[in-house]
Amino acid sequence: MSVHTTHITPALNARFNGPQPDMEIDNVSIDSRSLQNNAGTLFFALGGQNRNGHQFIPALIDKGVRNFVVTHIPDGTEGKANFFVVDSTLKALQDFAIYYRGLYNFPVIAITGSNGKTIVKEWLNYLLSPDYNIIRSPKSYNSQVGVPLSVIGINEHHNLGIFEAGISTVGEMEKLEPIIQPNIGILTHIGAAHDEGFVSREEKIAEKLKLFTNVDVLILQKNEAIEALLPFQIKTFTWGFEAGADVQVAKTQDSGSTILSIVYNGSIFDVTLPFTDDTSVENAITCMVLMLHMGYSHTVITERLAGLYPVELRLQVKNGINGCTLIDDSFSSDYQSLKIALDFLEQHKTHQKTTVILSDVFQSGFDTGVLYAKVAKLLASHNISQVIGIGETISRELADFPNFYPYKTTQEFLAHYRASSFSNETVLIKGARSFRFDEIVVFLEEKTHETVLEINLNSVVHNLNFYKSRLKPETKIMVMVKAFGYGAGSYEIAKALSHQKIDYLGVAFADEGIALRNAGISTPIIVMNPESSAFAAMAAYNLEPEIYSARELRSFIAMAQQKNLSSYPIHIKLDTGMHRLGFQENQLAELITLLRNNNLVSVKSIFSHLSASDDLQFRDFTQEQIAKFDAWSSHLMAELNINPLRHILNTSGIYNYPEAQYNMVRLGIGLYGVGNDATERQSLQTVGTLKTIILQIKEVPAGDSVGYSRRFMAGHTTTIATLPIGYADGIPRAWGNGKGFVTIGGHKANIIGSICMDMLMVDITGIDCREGDTAIIFGDSPSVVEMAQSLGTIPYEILTSISQRVKRVFFKE
Ligand SMILES: *Cc1c(COP(=O)(O)O)cnc(C)c1O
Numbered sequence: 001m002s003v004h005t006t007h008i009t010p011a012l013n014a015r016f017n018g019p020q021p022d023m024e025i026d027n028v029s030i031d032s033r034s035l036q037n038n039a040g041t042l043f044f045a046l047g048g049q050n051r052n053g054h055q056f057i058p059a060l061i062d063k064g065v066r067n068f069v070v071t072h073i074p075d076g077t078e079g080k081a082n083f084f085v086v087d088s089t090l091k092a093l094q095d096f097a098i099y100y101r102g103l104y105n106f107p108v109i110a111i112t113g114s115n116g117k118t119i120v121k122e123w124l125n126y127l128l129s130p131d132y133n134i135i136r137s138p139k140s141y142n143s144q145v146g147v148p149l150s151v152i153g154i155n156e157h158h159n160l161g162i163f164e165a166g167i168s169t170v171g172e173m174e175k176l177e178p179i180i181q182p183n184i185g186i187l188t189h190i191g192a193a194h195d196e197g198f199v200s201r202e203e204k205i206a207e208k209l210k211l212f213t214n215v216d217v218l219i220l221q222k223n224e225a226i227e228a229l230l231p232f233q234i235k236t237f238t239w240g241f242e243a244g245a246d247v248q249v250a251k252t253q254d255s256g257s258t259i260l261s262i263v264y265n266g267s268i269f270d271v272t273l274p275f276t277d278d279t280s281v282e283n284a285i286t287c288m289v290l291m292l293h294m295g296y297s298h299t300v301i302t303e304r305l306a307g308l309y310p311v312e313l314r315l316q317v318k319n320g321i322n323g324c325t326l327i328d329d330s331f332s333s334d335y336q337s338l339k340i341a342l343d344f345l346e347q348h349k350t351h352q353k354t355t356v357i358l359s360d361v362f363q364s365g366f367d368t369g370v371l372y373a374k375v376a377k378l379l380a381s382h383n384i385s386q387v388i389g390i391g392e393t394i395s396r397e398l399a400d401f402p403n404f405y406p407y408k409t410t411q412e413f414l415a416h417y418r419a420s421s422f423s424n425e426t427v428l429i430k431g432a433r434s435f436r437f438d439e440i441v442v443f444l445e446e447k448t449h450e451t452v453l454e455i456n457l458n459s460v461v462h463n464l465n466f467y468k469s470r471l472k473p474e475t476k477i478m479v480m481v482k483a484f485g486y487g488a489g490s491y492e493i494a495k496a497l498s499h500q501k502i503d504y505l506g507v508a509f510a511d512e513g514i515a516l517r518n519a520g521i522s523t524p525i526i527v528m529n530p531e532s533s534a535f536a537a538m539a540a541y542n543l544e545p546e547i548y549s550a551r552e553l554r555s556f557i558a559m560a561q562q563k564n565l566s567s568y569p570i571h572i573k574l575d576t577g578m579h580r581l582g583f584q585e586n587q588l589a590e591l592i593t594l595l596r597n598n599n600l601v602s603v604k605s606i607f608s609h610l611s612a613s614d615d616l617q618f619r620d621f622t623q624e625q626i627a628k629f630d631a632w633s634s635h636l637m638a639e640l641n642i643n644p645l646r647h648i649l650n651t652s653g654i655y656n657y658p659e660a661q662y663n664m665v666r667l668g669i670g671l672y673g674v675g676n677d678a679t680e681r682q683s684l685q686t687v688g689t690l691k692t693i694i695l696q697i698k699e700v701p702a703g704d705s706v707g708y709s710r711r712f713m714a715g716h717t718t719t720i721a722t723l724p725i726g727y728a729d730g731i732p733r734a735w736g737n738g739k740g741f742v743t744i745g746g747h748k749a750n751i752i753g754s755i756c757m758d759m760l761m762v763d764i765t766g767i768d769c770r771e772g773d774t775a776i777i778f779g780d781s782p783s784v785v786e787m788a789q790s791l792g793t794i795p796y797e798i799l800t801s802i803s804q805r806v807k808r809v810f811f812k813e
Contacts, residue, residue, distance in 0.1 A: 001025070001026050001027060001028070001100070001152065001155065002024060002025070002026055003024075003025045003026075003042075003100065004022075004023070004024060004025070005020075005021060005022065005023045005024075005025060005067060005082060006021065006022065007099070008025070008042070008067075008084055008096070009084060011095060011096060011098075011099035012069065012084055012086055012092045012095050012096060012099075013086070013095065014069070014084035014085055014086045014092065015084070015085040015086075016082070016083070016084060016085075017073060017078065017082070017083045017085060018067075018079075018081060018082030018083055019079060019080075019081075019082070020066065020082055021082070023040075023066065023067060023082065024040060025040055025041070025042045025067060026040035026041075027040060027041050027042070028041070028042050028043075028044065028093075028096070028149070028152050029041050029042070029043050029044070030043070030044045030046050030053065030093070030145065030149070031343070032053070032056035032059070032060055033343065033346060033347065033499075038060075038063050038064035038065045038066075039064055039065075039066055041065050041066075041067065042067045042068075042069065042096075043057075043060060043065050043067065043068050043069070044068075044069045044089050044092065044093045044096075045057060045068060045069065045070045045071070045089055046089050046090055046093070046145065047071070047089065047090075053089070054070060054071070054072070054074050055074075057070070057074045057077055057081075058074065058076065058077055061077060061080050061081050065081065066081045066082055067081065067082045067084070068081055068082065068083050068084070069083075069084045069086060069089050069092050069093070069096075070083050070084070070085055070086070070089065071085070071086065071087065071088070071089055072085065073085065090144065090145065093145065093148045093149075094144070094148050094175055094179055096148065096152070097147070097148035097149075097151045097152055097179045098178050098179050100151060100152055100154070101151050101154070101178075101179060101180070101181055102181075104154050104156075104158070106158065106159045106160060106161065107159075107160055107161070107183050107184065108160075108161035108162075108163065108180060108181060108182045108183055108184070109124065109160070109161065109162045109163070109182060109183075109184045109185075109186060109290070110163055110164070110165060110180045110182030110184070110185055110186070110211050110212070110215070111162070111163070111164045111165070111185075111186040111187075111188060112142075112164065112165045112166065112167075112173075112185075112186075112187060112188070112208045112211050113186075113187050113188030113189050113190055113208070114188070114189055114190050114191035115188060115189045115191065115279065116188035116189050116279065116282070116283045116286070117140070117142060117164040117165075117166065117188055118139070118140040118142075118164060119280075119283045120164075120186060120188055120283050120286050120287060121136055121137060121162050121163075121164050122136075122332075123283065123284070123287045123308055124136075124162050124287055124290060125162060126304075126307070126308070126309075127287055127291060127304045127305070127308075128160065128162075128291075128294075129362075130304075132159055132160035133157050133158050133159050133160070134158065134160045134161070134162060135150075135153055135154045135155075135158040135160075135161045135162075136150070136161070136162040136163065136336075137150035137162070137163045137164050138150065138153070138336040138337050138339075138340050139337065139340060140164065140166070141164075142163075142164040142165050142166035143166060144172060144175065144176070147163060147165055147176050147179050147180060148179055150163055151163065151179055151180065153336055155366070157366055157367075161180075163180045163182070165180060165211050167207060167208065168195065168196075168197045169197035169198065170197070170198065170203065170207050171207075172207070173207050173208060173209075173210040173211050174210055176211060177210060177211050177213055177214070180211070181214070182211065182212070182214075182215050183215055183216050184215060184216065184217055184218075184219070184290070184293070185211060185212035185215040185217070185218040185219065185234075186218075186219045186220070186286060186290060187208070187209075187212075187218065187219070187220040187221075187226070188282075188283065188286060189221075189279070189282060189283075190205060190208070190223075190226065202229060205226055205229050206229050209226075209229060209230055209231070212230075212234055213231065213234075215234065216235065217234075217235050217236070217237050217293060218230070218234050218235070218236050218237070219236075219237050219238075219239075219286065219289050219290055219293060220236060220238055220239075221238065221239055221240055221245075221282070221285075221286075222238040222239065222240035222242070222244060222245035237289065237293055239285055239286070239289045246264070247262060247263070247264045247288075247289050247292060248262070248263040248264070249261070249262055249263075249285055251281060253276050256274070256275070256276065257272055257273060257274055257275070257276065258272070258273045258275065258276050258281050259271070259272050259273075260272075260273065260281075260285065260288075262288070264292060267298070269298040269301075269302065270302070271288060271301060271302050271305050271306075272302075272305075272306055273305060273306070273308060274306065274307075274308060274309075275308075280308075284305060284308055287305070287308075288301055288305060291304075309433060315327055315328065315329050315341060315344050315811070315812065316328040316809065316810075316811050317348055317492075317809070317810045317811065317812075318441070318445055318446075318809055319445070319446040319807060319808075319809075320422065320427060320444045320445060320446055321419050321422065321423075321444055321445070321446055322419070322420070322422055322423035322424065323423055323424040324351075324422050324423065324424065324425050324426070324427055324444065325348075325349070325350045325351065325425075325426045325427070326426075326427050326429060326441065326444055326445060327341065327344060327345055327348065327426065327427070327428045327429065328429055328441050329341045329428065329429065329430040329431075330429050330430070330431055330433075330436075330437035330438045330440070330441055331433055332430075332432060332433065333358065333359045333360065333361050333362055333430055333431050333432035333435075334361060334362055335361060335366070335371065335374060335375065335378075337430075338358070338361065338375065338378065338430060339378060341428055341430050342356075342378060342379070342382045342384075342428070344428075344812070345382065345426065345428045346382060347495075347499070348426070348495065348812075349426035350426055350491075350495075350519060350520075351424050351425045351426045353385045353424065353425035353426070354382075354383070354384050354385050354425060354426050354427075354428070355384070355385060355386050355387070355388065355422070355425050355426070355427045355428070356379065356384050356386075356387050356388070356427075356428045356430065357387075357388045357390065357413075357427065357428070357429045357430065357431070357437070357440060358375075358387060358388070358389055358390070358394060358428075358430050358431065359389075359390050359391050359394065359410075359430070359431030359432050359435040359437065360390075360391030360392070360393045360394045360432065360435075361375055361393075361394065361432075362432055368393065368397065369397070372393075372394070372397035372398060375394075375397075375398070376398060376401050379401065380401075384403075385403065385425070386403040386404075386405065387401060387403065387404050387405070388404075388405045388407065388413065389404060389405070389406045389407070390406075390407045390408075390409065390410055390412075390413050390431065390435060390437075391408070391409075391435065392408055394406070395407065395408060410431075410435050410436050410437065410439060410440065413440070414439060414440065414443060417443075419443070419444070422444060427444060429441055429444070446807070450692055450693040450724065451690070451691065451692040451693075451724060451725045451729060451806050451807070452690075452691055452692075452806065452807045452808070452809045453487070453488075453688055453689070453690050453691075453802055453806050453807070453808050453809070454688070454689045454690075454691060454779075454808075454809050454810075454811065455488045455489060455492065455493075455687060455688055455808055455809070455810045455811070456685070456686065456687055456688075456689070456811060456812075457492070457493075457496040457810055457811065457812040458685075458812055459673055459684075459685035459686060459687045460488075460493060460496055460497070460671060460672070460673075460687055461496065461497070461500060462684075462685045463670055463671050463672070463673055463684050463685060463687065464477075464479070464497065464500055464502075464667070464671055466670075466683050466684060467651070467654050467655075467665075467667055467670055467671075470654060470655070470658055471654065471658065471661055471665065472661065474663075475661050475662075475663065475664065475665060476503035476504070476645065476647075476663055476664035476665075477501070477502055477503055477504075477664065477665060477667055478502075478503060478504035478505065478506050478526065478647070478664055478665070478666045478667070479493070479494075479497060479502050479504070479505055479506065479667055479668075479671060480505075480506040480650075480666055480667065480668035480671075481493055481494055481505050481506065481507060481512075481516070482506060482507050482508035482509075482512065482528065482668075483508060483800045484512075484800070484804070485672075486668065486669065486671075486672045486796065486799045486800055487672075487688065487799040487800045487801070487802045488672055488687060488688055488799070488808070489808045489810065490505075490507070490512060490515070490516060491515065491516060491519045491521065492808070492810045493671075494516055494521045494523065495519075495521065496810075496812070498521065498523065502523055503523075503524070503664065504523065504524050504525070504526055504664070505521070505523050505524070505525045505526070506525070506526050506528055506666060506668075507525060507526070507527055507528065507543075508527070508528050508529050509527065509529060509530075509531075509534075510527050510530055510531070510534035510537055510538050510541075510543060511534075512527075513525045513527050513538070513541060513543040514537060514541050514543070517541045517542065517543070524542075524544060524569075525542075525543050525544065526543075526544050526545075526546060526571055527543050527544065527545050527546065528546050529546070529581070530543075530545040530546060530552075530556075532552065532555045532556070532559075535555065535556055535559040536559055536563065539559065539560070539563055539565060539568065544568075544569045544570060544571060544604060545570055545571065546571050546573050546581070547570045547571060547572050547573065548573040548575075548581035548582050548583065549581075549583070549587075550583075550587060550590045550591060550594060553570075553591070553594055553595075553601075554594065556568075556570065556601065557594070557598065557600050557601060560600040560601055561600055565600060565601075566599055566600060567599060567600075567601065567602035568600060568601045568602065569601075569602055569604035570601045570602070570603060570604060571603075571604055571605045571606070571607060572591070572603055572605070572606045572607070572636070572644075573607060573608065573609075574606065574607070574608040574628075574629060574632050574633065575608070576608045576624075576625040576626075576628040576629050576632070576648075577611055577621065577624065577625045577628070578608075578609050578610070578611040578625075580609070582608065582609075585628070585632060588632060588635065588636065591636070592636065592639045592640060595640055596639075596640060603636075603640065603642050603644045604644055604645065605644045605645035605646065605647060605663075605664065606633040606636060606637070606644055606645075606646050607646065607647045607648060607664075607666075608625065608628075608629045608633075608648045609648070609650065610622055610625055610626075610648060610649070610650065610652075610653050610657075611625070613649070613650060613652040613653035613656055613657060614652035614656070614676035614677070616656065622656075622657065623657075625648070626648060626657065626660045629646075629648050629660075633646050645662070645663040645664045646662035646663055646664070647661075647662055647663065647664035647665060647666060648660055648662065649661055649662075649665040649666065650665075650666050650667070650668055650669075651667055651668050651669045651670035651671075651675070651676070652670075652675075652676045652677070653665070654667065654670070655670070655675065655676075655677055655680050656677075669795065669796060669799075670684065671687075672687045672688065672799060673685055673686045673687040673688070674784055674785060674795040674796075674799070681785065686779055686780050686783070688778070688779070688784070688799065688802075689776060689778070689779030689780070690725075690776070690777040690778050690779065690802065690806070691774050691775065691776055691777065691779075692723050692724055692725045692774075692775050692777060693723070693724070693772055693773065693774055693775065694721040694722070694723060694744070694764075694769060694770070694771050694772060694773050694774075694775060695721075695722050695723060695724050695759075695771065696721070696722045696771060697719065697720070697721050697722075697764065697769075697770070697771055698719070698720060698722075699717060699718070699719055699720075700714045700717070700718045700719075700720055701714065701717055702714050702715060702716045702717055702718075705753070706718075706720060706752050706753040706761050707752070707753025707754050707756065707761055708753070708754045708756060709754060710753075711736075711737050711753050711754050712737070712738075712752040712753035712761075717765075718752075718763055718765050719763070719764050719765045719766075719767075720752065720761050720762065720763055720764060721744070721749065721761070721762050721764045721769070721771075721775070722759055722760075722761050723742065723759065723760050723761070723762065723775050723777075724758060724759055725758070725759070725760060725777060725806075726755055726756045726757045726758040726759050726760055727755050727756070727757055728757045728758055728803060728805075729758070729802065729803045729805065729806050730798075730801040730802040730803045730806070731755055731760065731777065732755075732787075732791055732793075732798070732801070733754065733755045734791050735751060735755060735787065735790075735791060736751050736752075736753065736754050736755035736760060737751070737752070737753065737754060738750055738751070738752065739751070739790060739791075740782070740787065740790070741762070741782060742762055742775045742776060742777050742782075743775070743776040743779075743781050743782070744762070744764060744767055744769050744773060744774070744775045744776075745767060745768065745769050745773065747767045748781075749762040749763055749764050749767060749775070750762060750763045762775070778798070784798050784799060
């Protein structure tokens, strides 16, 4: 990119203020953590609920950034950099993209729909890249911010664009259309439901179709209801399984593959696809129809479609051998996605040492020398400890890069590298599919059994934002990560939230807090059940105690005196009715005496805990607790002349009693996707999915029994599957014997017989599945809530009982 600052002011309709009106811009950033050539960066200070770009500007000026798009010039920065002042920085980013898009003129394909956008985009990229230099949206950058950023990636070498657009409410597509300016439209599958944000399904479809207002042709599956909503002038090119479509398709399935018979323009030809599921088949047909439109021959179409592969849409974080953390991105290698992967590495690295294993980089549109110079710059700016380059080109082009280890092929690397050369480092594995880096992942991945608890970090952020939206913007949030983050992994949750606005973390015991500190978490941490034996360690690790009794406080003060601490933050717990820990009313006087004129400790907050915030039949009792809290804490504040934070609400409290939010709330179970209230649950996303695989399938004849104590008797011939997960993994034994079920390929399979220590058996009669297929123990279905209700317990118990031997895998889209 090369844009001159003088063009920016009119393009953004901005007011310019700054010392250097004459500068060259060569990249755009919205994220202060991922900057490269600082002097050439144009930084858009986007606002947001959690982070506001404006607050990072002084630090960015120190790092050499000189051009900012802002709504106001932050205090003390005027004159130190160029500012483009606008009313909305998001609109300015979009206006910039419109301006930038206008500098280029080549065919652009735009994709929208409810599902399949990213897959179709990735596949088209694969199918067309032998013939074009393609610019495409990285990952699923399809939002109001993602689309402009995608378009800004265009450079003078590109000759085809493929961009996806997604919307969540009316009015959004009108903004994306002029940014993409597509010539060819593709509508993928449209779901039957209408999403939140739209009144009806028709409204949703009509909004999506606005993307195609100016296209020359729109490709879609023949559908009269949808076509009726099209503005009349749009030319369509349709496909369908029935007569009447421009491209007529018939499909038959073979083991593992699908054969399509295509009738188009009077000729017939066959295409074989290497998969059978309906969604992938539909997406592949969409790609094929686009190739027909672009004039590809039947032979080329048949040849290339046979090579389609499953697309991994997310970067996966996995446990590696010898304490390593792996970031698996073994499906693509282009400049744009390398940039994203390196930013992801920066945010998710768990070790000081970082290694990048990188294949030849493709599809950038740059000349080889220029491209690798950019790659080298990118790697250097991320301070990577060592780079292993695999491929002829990268081996040659990066030969002079410090700590660079070249290999010609993946096989050569695997033959020469010993597993012991990797330890306690974070390894990004990024390679084009043809390099088969999945084999490197297998080599470096910790070998455990196939049961995993998958944690969706996007859902964690979504759930956090749901509760935030119900609170005043200034209310602080403590996130409870006790008991390994309710089983989901306290460190990873804390890390994932470290870029959100989180004020405190809550743990139960000091060692949980120490583990977080050792992993580099710097957020303030409260220890809820501190034991006096751990006080010194807590001070050393900057952990703040809950103080619940005079005896505990004396002991903490004694330690503070001995260690010469002053104003050490403490948190006073009041017992307003839970009768667990905390000061009761008649103990407040003693507390006041201990704290008055005491400089060793400082009361950072006063809090209490509700015993029945989830149960509205106890509304009166809860309100009484809140009233006591209000009165007692006010009394303490007046007597001690202090003004600490106050907090009493847990998840259900936030939901049911937002009026009692004071200055902070303590969010636990809701963050992990479990609401106690049915309506609340609808707004939450599942965080943990416990999965395993089918180890063996067999037929059990009528009259035979299954499992210990012969508790299941087959009434007829029954097909069963054995799964390698049992009560030692934390599956309640009471969930067996027909009570519980697992989900296999979308179908319910009842658990039969008694659950064993490490295994359980399910009835899969009539379900199409194979050994090695995935079985979902809980997640969307059954949900933890459903399990808990059926077992007469609470979701908290199920989540926190999942054994630590179950591997946790974290992902982020
Ligand atoms: C665990 C805990 C919470 C969080 O409760 P949830 O119901 O999971 O939101 C809040 N406060 C205290 C003192 C806790 O122990």
